[in-house]
Amino acid sequence: MSETRYIFVTGGVTSSLGKGILASSLAKLLQLRGYTVTIQKLDPYLNVDPGTLNPYEHGECFVTEDGAETDLDLGHYERFLNEPTSQANNVTTGRIYQSVISKERHGDYLGKTVQIIPHITDEIKRRIKILGSKGKYDIVITEIGGTVGDIESLPYIESVRQLKRELGSKAVVIHLTLVPYLAATGELKTKPTQHSVKLLLEAGVQPDILVLRTEHEIDTSVREKVALFCNVDLDAVVQSINVPSIYEVPIKMLGEKLDLTVMKKLGLDSNENIDLESWNDFLDRLNNPKHSVTIGLIGKYVELRDAYKSIAEALVHAGAENLCDVEVEWIHSESLEADNINEKLSKLNGIIVAPGFGHRGMNGKILAAKYARENNLPYLGICLGMQVAVIEFARNVLNLQGADSTEMNPKTQFPVIDLMEHQKGITDYGGTMRLGAYECRIIEKDSNTCNAYNKLTVYERHRHRYEFNDSYREQFIQAGMLPVGVNPETDLVEIIEIPSHKWFVGVQFHPEYRSTVLNPHPLFVDFIKYSLVK
Numbered sequence: 253m254s255e256t257r258y259i260f261v262t263g264g265v266t267s268s269l270g271k272g273i274l275a276s277s278l279a280k281l282l283q284l285r286g287y288t289v290t291i292q293k294l295d296p297y298l299n300v301d302p303g304t305l306n307p308y309e310h311g312e313c314f315v316t317e318d319g320a321e322t323d324l325d326l327g328h329y330e331r332f333l334n335e336p337t338s339q340a341n342n343v344t345t346g347r348i349y350q351s352v353i354s355k356e357r358h359g360d361y362l363g364k365t366v367q368i369i370p371h372i373t374d375e376i377k378r379r380i381k382i383l384g385s386k387g388k389y390d391i392v393i394t395e396i397g398g399t400v401g402d403i404e405s406l407p408y409i410e411s412v413r414q415l416k417r418e419l420g421s422k423a424v425v426i427h428l429t430l431v432p433y434l435a436a437t438g439e440l441k442t443k444p445t446q447h448s449v450k451l452l453l454e455a456g457v458q459p460d461i462l463v464l465r466t467e468h469e470i471d472t473s474v475r476e477k478v479a480l481f482c483n484v485d486l487d488a489v490v491q492s493i494n495v496p497s498i499y500e501v502p503i504k505m506l507g508e509k510l511d512l513t514v515m516k517k518l519g520l521d522s523n524e525n526i527d528l529e530s531w532n533d534f535l536d537r538l539n540n541p542k543h544s545v546t547i548g549l550i551g552k553y554v555e556l557r558d559a560y561k562s563i564a565e566a567l568v569h570a571g572a573e574n575l576c577d578v579e580v581e582w583i584h585s586e587s588l589e590a591d592n593i594n595e596k597l598s599k600l601n602g603i604i605v606a607p608g609f610g611h612r613g614m615n616g617k618i619l620a621a622k623y624a625r626e627n628n629l630p631y632l633g634i635c636l637g638m639q640v641a642v643i644e645f646a647r648n649v650l651n652l653q654g655a656d657s658t659e660m661n662p663k664t665q666f667p668v669i670d671l672m673e674h675q676k677g678i679t680d681y682g683g684t685m686r687l688g689a690y691e692c693r694i695i696e697k698d699s700n701t702c703n704a705y706n707k708l709t710v711y712e713r714h715r716h717r718y719e720f721n722d723s724y725r726e727q728f729i730q731a732g733m734l735p736v737g738v739n740p741e742t743d744l745v746e747i748i749e750i751p752s753h754k755w756f757v758g759v760q761f762h763p764e765y766r767s768t769v770l771n772p773h774p775l776f777v778d779f780i781k782y783s784l785v786k
């Protein structure tokens with residue numbers, strides 16, 4: 253294709269309408285029509301990246317292959333598109349200001365007054381166009397975080413205005429809003445949408461397409477009203493009705509011809525047939541399960557499900573692969589005590605101990621690992637979940653009383669999990685962990701892990717500072733907890749297993765980041781498969 257096309261997705265009325273899912277669904281359809289597509293998220297907060305944010309703020313921090321700590325929407329992009337994203341796919345206001353200010357210190361602005369317009373907006377536009385300039389993508393979709401009208405979003409909306417002016421018919425703006433239903437009068441109300449479009453117009457941006465989130469079907473007369481009042485074509489008023497699974501949204505958007513409308517506006521051919529076979533096959537499996545399991549997800553942020561988004565989605569993918577309905581029981585690690593553990597965990601078919609930082613809830617996580625080990629219950633420990641399994645084994649099998657991670661107890665007599673050598677002396681929190689994809693070699697062919705992966709070399713993404721302390725390796729092996737995967741360069745232990753157990757696997761990395769609709773992660777698939785075995 254000659255020139256990259258740009259699609260901007262903005263949101264109005266309220267947050268959490270699903271801009272990320274809309275962008276992912278549209279991208280999927282365009283990808284299936286033969287275009288190369290990538291999606292970018294612009295976040296209007298001042299943090300340089302979400303790596304230092306508490307998960308209660310915006311949910312999980314997603315990690316890309318190249319080690320960027322990013323917004324969880326990038327996880328959706330990867331799960332839908334089946335393509336990796338990178339640092340360039342997530343930009344925050346903090347990062348924009350950081351680069352403008354460092355250019356100013358460097359003298360790059362030649363004595364000019366540095367201002368929001370044009371310096372901040374130029375930097376925003378540069379970050380948007382970077383993805384298109386590589387010649388890799390036919391279409392770049394840029395999702396603007398936040399809601400139109402927020403002070404924080406203003407420079408982004410202004411950048412969209414300027415880009416639309418520069419790019420002409422090579423850019424479209426899709427605005428996602430809410431059409432609420434008033435039960436008392438039985439009506440769908442379009443006024444919030446009209447107001448939100450007015451806000452966009454005040455900023456000089458006329459949306460080309462409106463996507464209306466709704467709980468009830470929107471009929472033609474309401475669509476006509478929105479089209480007239482908001483100055484868009486009737487076929488550019490698209491309904492996005494609530495669906496049971498986010499993975500149904502591309503099908504709904506196809507039904508609304510959103511992809512064709514976008515292509516028409518961007519001057520793109522639409523003769524390519526759309527091949528939805530594998531997507532529909534996944535939905536078929538998802539919607540027609542033959543089995544069911546209950547998996548306990550033990551974490552300290554379970555009040556906010558988004559804190560474990562990628563794990564929850566990896567379980568959906570693995571469930572569909574196994575034709576199994578996976579019910580997740582969200583268990584707060586602080587609610588687990590020695591005297592309630594049996595009652596709380598006895599109905600589960602498998603246990604996941606989630607990643608995490610700091611000592612809050614550690615006791616409950618250790619009790620959960622012990623319960624899984626002693627009751628032959630499938631266990632998947634992810635990052636801190638692996639470290640917890642190691643600590644539990646050290647305390648209760650190796651009899652190393654008070655064994656711990658030095659993260660939780662720097663003075664422990666038995667530091668079975670310890671700070672990585674190169675992490676010692678680091679004082680900054682942001683972007684300083686072991687991040688991104690590293691090679692892992694499976695060293696035990698006769699292991700559940702090897703069976704699951706069916707290969708000996710894998711690449712998995714990391715986000716941690718602590719590691720298995722190698723000086724205890726022999727003791728663990730003698731007592732029956734084996735390192736089955738290591739980093740080939742450093743020999744760091746990446747995967748542990750208990751071979752005498754049905755399925756007990758701890759991984760220092762985050763397999764959940766790599767699970768997609770078309771490539772469910774093998775460890776999650778195997779975990780669910782074994783959770784089904786009585």
Ligand code: GLN
Binds near residue numbers: 717718
């Ligand atoms: N807090 C642990 C570490 O830094 C585990 C991190 C995680 O679970 N992502 O090593």
